[in-house]
Amino acid sequence: MTTRRTCEHCDEPMPITARRHARFCKPACRAAAHRAARSIPAELTSRPRWVRRTSRKVPVSVDGGTASSTDPETWSTYRDAARSTAGAGLGFVLDGDGVVALDLDHCLDDEGAVAGWARNVLDAVGDSTWVEVSQGGDGLHIWGHGRLPGDAGRRLQLGDGSVEVYATGRYIAVTGRTFGGTPQRLGDLQHVIDSLL
Numbered sequence: 001m002t003t004r005r006t007c008e009h010c011d012e013p014m015p016i017t018a019r020r021h022a023r024f025c026k027p028a029c030r031a032a033a034h035r036a037a038r039s040i041p042a043e044l045t046s047r048p049r050w051v052r053r054t055s056r057k058v059p060v061s062v063d064g065g066t067a068s069s070t071d072p073e074t075w076s077t078y079r080d081a082a083r084s085t086a087g088a089g090l091g092f093v094l095d096g097d098g099v100v101a102l103d104l105d106h107c108l109d110d111e112g113a114v115a116g117w118a119r120n121v122l123d124a125v126g127d128s129t130w131v132e133v134s135q136g137g138d139g140l141h142i143w144g145h146g147r148l149p150g151d152a153g154r155r156l157q158l159g160d161g162s163v164e165v166y167a168t169g170r171y172i173a174v175t176g177r178t179f180g181g182t183p184q185r186l187g188d189l190q191h192v193i194d195s196l197l
């Protein structure tokens, strides 16, 4: 199987002149990726629950093998995952330890303006926790601490959008592109989760 290689930062196809293990299409993308790596909160980088992911969001291990969000043997430290050239980027596995992620798809327009339904969620979150822009550039991931009843992920319709809430058995693609001035830490999201459910 051959996978089309893409730049880890901008997701564009790699130039045909790129070296075999090159990860970024140009120096500006490498610099931006290094900035992003420094913005991921320590609550995530300190947990050994990192995988790589393909451009089609299939999880792979740091050595390019099959990875599973339910098999800890296929996870790695952040350091090893960040150094790996397998796949097209990073992912973090939720295992029910209280770290949760809210996935808001297609909530940013081309100018970066936030859709109304997503703005309501962000207002509830306030400036308590880290929010990142998704790989496609038009979605947001809100990271924090909380619990989901029964642990099962939920997809909740909010106006003309939807938010997915995950706590375990799932990996989330991590870009490290901090949204706005959100802080480099995980805050409490329980009150937000409770208001959504």
Ligand SMILES: [Zn+2]
Residues within 6 Å of the ligand: 007, 008, 009, 010, 011, 012, 024, 025, 026, 029
């Ligand atoms: Zn690039």
